Ligand code: IPD
């Protein structure tokens with residue numbers, strides 16, 4: 001039998017619905033003092049019980065509604081499927097903000113065709129729900145992107161010097177030293193830099209024109225799947241350095257002309273060089 005074409009509209013709507021449902025769970029479950037349930041790469045990567053509760057909810061819904069699809073989630077890893085589609089889940093993106101009560105955190109849900117690897121996947125649909133701010137972005141491949149139902153487009157900044165640039169920092173100390181060195185080169189050449197604390201939201205803010213550019217090294221598939229599609233469908237170029245696609249090595253997003261300038265600047269700083 002010939003596998004049927006995926007229904008991008010239905011997948012997009014499901015991604016949006018799931019992000020909203022999990023977001024409500026996570027928000028409702030936030031105690032006044034959030035417990036740090038464990039740590040991963042270092043003490044600044046707290047994994048709360050709500051990360052797991054959110055991903056469990058998403059997985060339970062998908063097991064019923066999309067039983068043939070695979071799942072890749074930050075907390076639960078990979079679960080195989082038979083359809084060739086994989087749901088890529090970040091149950092809370094911006095965990096540190098969530099922990100501290102800063103509003104920029106989101107649930108990110110995307111569905112990709114092919115291996116769930118940013119170097120080769122095709123992202124079909126995705127949604128990012130910024131829960132406290134009550135904003136939801138979604139996109140479908142070839143359909144464009146929206147913010148709360150209104151179509152969005154990237155902003156066209158006239159020069160790098162007038163760009164507001166989002167970025168983020170990984171949790172490993174060696175990586176941070178390198179990111180700090182890169183920042184020294186970027187900061188004097190742009191309008192200003194924001195470190196908002198959720199890669200998924202950063203990418204969506206490029207899509208809706210709230211940020212001109214965004215770059216970060218070290219993103220995992222679940223950080224960039226939905227937000228990267230939102231940015232791209234809103235007219236952004238999303239890539240890595242040296243002609244590579246956006247991967248863990250580097251993700252750069254923005255309006256095409258300015259994105260190319262930032263890529264060149266990052267290449268000149270060795271932003272993707274191996275860290276000791
Ligand atoms: C993190 C956030 C942060 C980014 C980190 C991510 P998490 O995800 O997206 O903005 O700088 O690279 O790991 O751990 O909050 O899901």
Ligand code: CA
Nearest residue numbers: 045046074095
């Ligand atoms: Ca994390």
Ligand code: CA
Nearest residue numbers: 090093094223
């Ligand atoms: Ca994340």
Ligand code: CA
Nearest residue numbers: 074090092093
């Ligand atoms: Ca997370």
